[in-house]
Structure formats: structure tokens, C-alpha cells
Amino acid sequence: MNIVAFAEQRNGQFKKTAFEVVKAARTAADQLKAEVIALVIGNNVQSMAGQLGGYGASKVLVVDDPRVALYSTTAFAKIIADIVRQESAEIVFLPASAMGKDVAPRIAVKLKAGLASDCTAVSVENGTITARRPVFAGKGIVHVSVKTGTKIFSLRPNVFTAGESNGSSAPVEKRSVDLLEGDFACAVKETKVAGGKKDVSEADIIVSGGRGLKAPENFKMIEELAESLGAAVGASRAVVDAGWRPHDEQVGQTGKTVSPSLYIAVGISGAVQHLAGMSSSKYIVAINKDKDAPIFTVADYGIVGDAFEVVPAVTAELKKLQGK
């Protein structure tokens, strides 16, 4: 049996989730006595591919073509579906990233396969693979099984652990897929990345601010605290709706569901929809002057106090710890 694991890269760098997906495929493969075939798509990506062996890939297939230097939904869907057919793979793992979520449904239709999306756990019991995935932004978890011959699972980034590479390298094979003009019916022409800005969905630490900060300019202290931790800045729905912060920072049911190792909520009371989006974080810190704020019901550590005094003090203390 073969498992195809799509290893996402951008600009010649694997995303962290690429290693997570390959490692999760390895874990399932060990129980199913299967092989893990990693797939890398891009331009000039052949030399980077072998390192996936360190995370459990049995071999790595590379589709190296200048036409797929940038992402194209239709072309990537065709390539991945073709490779899955060529390898007679029964299981496909992808990241539930912006790219993975976009391409996975199209592959599912091409392969007449069921897709379990945004899974946070995959397990094998008696030779059968099943998954768990959060619903209602994490207010519930459903247990799913895919009934089709080919089964596709997209894995939520930052949940599965890749661990360290074991240092081994996997054999790399170059593959070509027949791409026609029509296969680029929708294609990325340009990528705009905000310089160095960390996305909340990928961050290991998030510092979020809410209404309690009183004005948009007061997010400066949130940004400073985030910077001292190498963290991403998050925001509550209230401040995004008020136009204080961009919507890509919103955490909660109509924003992003996150599970970092540390989530610091400042001036956020903790509406049901916000708690849903962040309560699976490993550690939660709440800083709020209202001792009855619901955020304290999920916080591991709380400071009931004025954010304007507490946050700069925490930043200063962190710098002291870091010897700055």
C-alpha cells in the first residue's frame, strides 16, 4: 500500500507543515505496512527534496517545472491526482494550509475520493484509518471515516509533530506531468508577503488584543510584547470589526482557529466564539481587569489588572530573561 504525502514548499523552502504531513504519513504507514511517497511540486526543488527522508519518506517524487514555480489550483490538482494514480496510492495526506485547503477538494473529485479536511488526529485501528476533526471552530470534534477506495486527509498545520529529522535522505525521482494551457485556468501571478509577518495559524506563540486596549494605537504594546517573544499578533472579532486590526489576525469562529503552545489574551473578555478558536492552545495567559471575564475560565495563568501597566512590565521582564 502507498501513501502519497504532499510536501508544501514556497520559494524553495519547505513549510513546517510539509514535515508534519510526511511524519504523520509515516506514523500511519508503519501501522498499515505501507510506503510513504512524498511529492514536491515547484521550480528548482529537486535538491531540497531528499531531506524528507529524515521525516519518514520512503522516496520523494519531484515535479520540477518552471510553470509551477507559483501555485495554480488547477495545475496542482491535476499533478497530485495523476501522481496518486501512477503510484496506485490509497491514501493521500495534504496540509490543511491555504494551498492544501484550496487544492484538496479538486483532487477529491478527480479521484472520486472522500476528503476528511482539517484533521487534528489520524489513527489506524485494525487496519482501518480514521480521523478526528474539529467542528464549530473547536466547540465539538467529529470522528470520521472515509468510505471510498482512495482516501484523502488534510491535516491542520501546527498540530501534528514533525520532531527532528533523523538525518537520512530519501531517493528522489523526477516525474513529469503533461500540463496543457487549460490546466492553468486559474493561476497565481504574484505573491505578496507582508515582510516577516507571522501568521496566527502557523505561530507557536500568539499575543492577541481586544477591546480592552481602548484604541488601535495601543496595539503598539501588543506588537512589542509579540516581538519580544517572536510571536504573531492576533485580535478579537470586536477590534477587527471596528477596523483597528486586519481581519487576517482575527482569532475565533469567524476568524482563525489556532492551537499555539502559548496564547496571551490581553483585554479580551472571551466571547464564546473567541474561546472556540483558541482554547486548544497548550498554555493560555489572560490579562484583563475584569476578574469575571470568561477568558479566565480557560486561562492557565491570569493577571487581573490594567493591561496598560501589566503588558509593558511583562515585556520588560522577558527582555531581562533574554539578557537584553
Add this chain to the structure above:
Amino acid sequence: MKIVVFVNHVPDTETKVKVGADGKSIDPAGVNFMLNPYDEFAVEEGLKAKQKFGGEVVVVSLGGEANKETLRKALAMGCDKAVLLKDLSVRDSFGIAAALAEYAKEYGAELLLAGKQSIDYDNSQVGGLVAEMLGIPSITVVVKLDITDGNVVAEREIEGGHEIVHSKLPVLITAQKGLNEPRYPSLKGIMEAKRKPIEEKPAAPAESHVETTGMTKPSAKSAGKIVGTDAAAAVELVRLLHEEAKVI
């Protein structure tokens, strides 16, 4: 332009989820339902496209009588016509997409819009599934859309940035927050919506690919400790994060 917007009728964001008697879906008792927030951006974008190109905006939902409330809201915002694809069975994303795709094909839709995901089961699948079933391009999680002479330029959100995607009509777009500011239905719109038709059709049958075998609640987090009540607590907080939690 023939514009179709797919909308879903979902529990509102204040809903506290309880597992229903079947053990695998939400208990709907006491739950308020609403138009899926991301679909609201899709409706607005459909109305904007009609303002620019003329034509008709048809809003389509799969489900039962209850979905009419959501369809009426979309009509009140300004959609011309609503279609309820009737089916009370529980469908997976594939089954939902198959019925919606069938309708879009029959209608001859040129611009298809939907929210980037439904905030109930969070699958983020239906848009891409419908597009592939119809053999048309799709651009998901869109925050900016421009259509000129049949050429489509969209900006989609990715981790820490955006992608500029080029395509052509017919196309399927899924909406992300930020795409537009959905209008509030006017009083006139609400009155007119009562007279606008809701066409009812049986949903095209479809097989199911993914089976939900159970639903559980995440393990509840319990309140931890209050470290202090002023700036002096910062020292202890940083110590706990460093030595106890070991996350910094």
C-alpha cells in the same frame, strides 16, 4: 450576468454546542440559526457584480423549510430569486456539492459565489468540489475581486500574505472576511423579499464519501491560577512561563 450564490443556514456564533441524540451531530434545541457569515460576503459580492454587469443574482441553499429564513435574508439584501434544494437527509460535503453543482449547471451560472467555509462543520470543501464537478476554475478565500471583460483577477489570503490569481469566467469564488462590507437589508428590501419567489426543487441525489461516526466535546479546560493583580505580577508570570510551562 448569471450569478449564483450558495448559502448555508448555520447555528450562530454564540451557540454552545451540545451533542444531539444521534451522538454525531449538534443538538439543535434552543439554537439560533443564521445566514453563514462568510456567505454574507458572497451575497454582497454577487449584488456588486449585478450592479456592474446587470443580470440576475440567484441565491441557492440545500436543506429544509428552516433554510427559507436565510434565503429571505439574502433576498432582502437584494438577490432576485431564491432556490431551496429540498433534502432533509444529512449529507457530506460531496453530497452537498453534487446538488449545488447540478443546479448551477442547469441554470448556466457564469459567476458562482460561496463563503470560504460554513462555520458549522468547517469543511472548507464545497466551493472547490462544485468547481471541479463543473470543470471550471475556482479561487478560494478571496479578499479582493475584479472582473473585467470576462477576465478575473482575485486576491486570496494565504499564510502571512496574499496571492494574486488570474482566471476567466465562468469561475467559482469563495469569500473571506474583508472582501466587502455586506449591506444591511433595507426596510423596503425586507418588504420586497416577502413577495420574491422561493423556488423549491428536490436536491439531486448523491452518494456520501465521508461518514461521521461520532461527535464529542473537546476536553474542557479548567481555570488556572491568578498570578497577581498588577504590574508586579509580571515577574512571577514570566517565571511560570519559563520554568513551569517551559513555553518561553
